[in-house]
Amino acid sequence: MPTPSQPESPSTERTAIIGAGLAGLSCARELGRSGVPVRVFDRGRSAGGRVSTRRGQGGDQTGPLYDHGAPMIHVRNATVAQIAERWVEQHAAQWWSPITLHPDGSRSQTERVIVGTPSMSSITQALSVGLDLHNSVTVTDLSHDQQGWLLRLKHYGSTEATTERFDRVVLAMPIPQASRIIAPQDPSALSECPTISYEPTWACMMTLQVGEDLCTLPDIVDTDDGDRVVFAHRKPGHTLPAGTTALVLHANHAWSASYRDASPGEVCSILGQRALDIMQNQIGVLISRPQILDQQAHRWGLARATNPACESHWYCPDRSLGCCSDGFGGSDAESAYLSGIAMARAIVAAQAHRD
Template sequence: MNDVVIIGAGIAGLVCAQQLSQAGYSVLVVEKSRGLGGRVATRRLHGTWADHGACYLKPKGELFTSFVELLCDRHILATWNELQPNATPRYVAPAGMSAIAKFLAQNINILLNQRVTEINLTPEKSWRLTLESSNEELTAKALVIAIPAPQATMLLNSLGEDVLGKEFLTNLSAVEFYPCISAIAGVPPSSHPLPTWKAHTFVDDVVLGWIGLDSSKRPQTQQSVFVLQSSANFAQLHLEASDLQPVGHKMLKYAAQALELPWLETPEWLQVHRWRYAFPRNPWQHQVLAAQAELPLVCCGDWCGGNLVEGAMLSGLAASVEINNVLNQLVLPEENFLKVFI
């Protein structure tokens, strides 16, 4: 029996796990993917790596700014300024953005490559989770669901209104996301000069939302690597494509023409990734969404408030407070959240 099981090893889930674990609860994180971080994702390929999810951080609040400063002190993050002298600094991870998640995952029990297929409430008053790959079952006194709201809806609907409450399920199912398609392209060494910019944002464009010279984040890189992110409408048109390679080439061709970089059309290699739940379109207005259940069940993530990585961190902190209030009311290290890493 675990005190708390957290589904999802994104930023919200890992922050929540750290808080509850530091307070003294037995915590287990279950993640369906083979890596940590959720949208804070890095893909290793062709002797290098590229951030195909969140590409940089731009902190606003005091706590998240302190967290970014700590990561800079640990040489996990570094500034990635544009050429404009007075631009607000952006922060990137030279070893890949997933390094942030690995930092947060210190001393946390995590099961990777394990998809939760079913959740039930047992007669003994505990949550029972069934895992897909092993038919193994986990039990917990409390649950934190730290995955995109549509995925949470699919997982929790079978419990029904009698267990979770009608209002909770209605609010959860109302949260929607914009999709995105990310293309990673390796450009061969050539005599063509690279653009003077490190990143370019497309405003209200039909195809692209953003392009960045991802290799400019990396020390001593041997190849130029670009990451392109599509517009939401373009992603929606191609989201169900069985082969995403032609979709990625279409994005590259469009960028090559729009930015007058003809050599961008013919990369040495190309990888394409679809994000069904990239950016919250209709976020929940609070930092957590709690069920009206007999046992604690709380949802959290960047869709609670909708402020991307920073919002995910704050949501994870709020979820730990919510769970703690219902369980043993132990002393959470929230005010000293960063001290455990110092």
């Protein structure tokens, strides 16, 4: 992806964005186009947030790719559609029209969604090009004074923390996470920010040796209790050996909440059997002796906003502090991307008004 275009009037004020998911990356790119110096921090080993991918079978380069976060992006906004076309041109994504099997047995085909190729993390990798991105860095402390914001940073593998000063901070993450970072030093910092609640989701990832090609499988299965199975190997760019099936089961929010403190092993056992039951009872595929080649589980504690804010972002010019995430203006990946853009434009507008 091309680097952000050169601005006409570059700014000298530095902005720290904490969180390198879709919201943080889109905010960083938009600010870069306006000449605002940006540094992005993320505690993960790579950008992605909930648009994340795991590789199975020990993590080598031949294992299956599991999009265990957002499996796709539903594109409804013209701005997102334009950037999605750029991802396609750069071979970071493809358009997909998946077939979904519903609880009543009917099937429907989604008109068009965007998926990363070969995985969803390809999208955030493309968005990261040209950005000052620092991965494997945890912001352990955040404080504000007359000189701006002071960030205390812990780098993975290091026993010592460092500090860095910025004029402005954007928390590109769910509000509960943002509160945990800033509340210890300034409990009232987000007092005027919308209150957004989230539901959890357990994701179970499996690869099965079934001994035959399952040509009749749908791409997605929705169950009557709210579970969703996405057959990973049926997504564009995903390939597996013949007779092998890979899937990601996102459990319903109520079940996930009740198993909040369960171990990944316990969850794999329960949801793995549930996936086999779905294949037999809802799809009609009986695997008499399934050979599980790989199985993993991951809990998303803040998976879906239950009461998304009507606003696209939150920004306090007096504090030079903002928040953006998928909980603003919606509860999906597209909302996160648009929230980041709106956050950046609010910063630029506030700076222009002040100047």
